[in-house]
Amino acid sequence: MSHELPVDDHDAPRMVLPAPRTPSLRDAPVLKWGVVAPGWIANYFVEALQKYTDQKVVAVGSRDAGRARAFADRFGIPSAYGSYAELVEDRDVDIVYIASPHSGHFEQAMQAIDAGRHVLVEKAFTRNAGEAEQLIEAARKRGVFLMEAMWTRFLPHIDVVRQVVASGLLGEVQTVIADHGLRVDPDPGHRHYAPELAGGALLDLGIYPVSFAWMVLGPFASVTAVGTKAFTGVDGQASIVVTGGSGAHGVLNTTVFARTPTTASVSGTRARLEIDGHFYGPAEVRLIGRDHELLDTFVPDLLDGGLCYQAAEAARCIGAGRLESDLMPLSETLSIMRVLDGVRRDLDVSFPGE
Structure with a gap:
């Protein structure tokens, strides 16, 4: 779906969200x-x-x-x-x-x-x-x-986000904000706190906001992180600021010390998208105008069972003889892993056997 961007917003057509293109x-x-x-x-x-x-x-x-x-x-x-x-x-x-x-x-x-x-x-x-x-x-x-x-990456509401960002409906994207935090009781045997299981907030929770920001902004031009270690030495909390190639910012947070809203937003010069918590699962998407008016809302048909979409994508790719998915290409997975490595270096966190 594409949208023309008029010079004068007063002449703009009604701004609406596209339907997802997710196959059955x-x-x-x-x-x-x-x-x-x-x-x-x-x-x-x-x-x-x-x-x-x-x-x-x-x-x-x-x-x-x-x-x-x-x-x-x-x-x-x-x-x-x-x-x-x-x-x-x-x-x-x-x-x-x-x-x-x-x-x-x-x-x-x-x-x-x-x-x-x-x-x-x-x-x-x-x-x-x-x-x-x-x-x-x-x-x-x-x-x-x-x-x-x-x-x-494979959920219908995320396809709506992809289309909106690509269409220019939001204007020039300036800011992506996303978080994922859970309160995990301090227990050295819990996988989130266990170094030998590559625990910590970043790989399990933080990858969601990082991957979301990469999807919206494209490859990061810069990454800056601060964090706090948990008592076992894994990363307990990280706050990350990234910039995309256009200069847009991503403000991302992850933690195992507190339950956070787990929401996301994409803000442009003309409008913004808001995604309810948990933004990384099947969720409602709202299109908000510059004067904070609600312009449109997308609600997915399925609000559970979201893990099935990735399986269907894998099956479609394999059926077509493809060795990777365009929605989550291996080059992007590798690039995001390099970002996570850099954040862990900034936080002075490593795992046994690395």
Whole structure:
């Protein structure tokens, strides 16, 4: 959708939000999925696939065979394995979804790639850009599809945002504001506080506002960060200011010390977009004029099950013989991982074994 930008705003046509271009979830080719690490995010993923898509989950793998079997029984999954190696060698599996903590992504994704399986890897993609680069190179050599499971990128309301920004409806974008914070009780065993699991706010929560700002602003010309470490040495809070190539600013925050609004906004010279919390999940988008008047509102059809959209995108890409998604290209995943690496350097945070 495109909009002409008149010189005189008094002559402007009524400003409205476009409809999302998101394809039907059930039109995607049906793949057979294997799930690595049957934790809480894997639960949400499989629930969404079974409720809203025709995708088939045929196998689950865990280091604990009993845990894998319990997960398989809960969702009616035919095969359960007590190792990740067994899962990726299952020839009935087309694509593997990596749902483990960040510390396991590299090794488990590489196992799947080496076995010739397509791979969807939970965000953040890896612990660092070096690991990301190796996975991307391996997938391209093996000729398999690889994508970061940044589920936000594939949601209908985010397609509305993409269209509006591209159309110039907002005028010249000046400021992007986004945050993601949760209050996580201080517990050294909790994954958010565990260095050995690549814990901290940034990779688990902060990647959402960073990825959103990159999508709107394009590659960052500069990144400045301040932060506070948690008691285990991981990043507990980070505030990040970025600039896009046009000079527009992104003001981003993430924390495990407090629950924040988890909203986002994109402000231009003519209008702004506001996205309710949680902006990274299915959410309402409002178009607001310069005088703070509500011009239009988009409300998605589905307010749950948002993880299904990334699976449908992967299936469509694989069905078309493509090795990556235009909505979350591997070059962008790698660039964002480099930004996160730089923020961690600014905060003097590293993980064991890096």
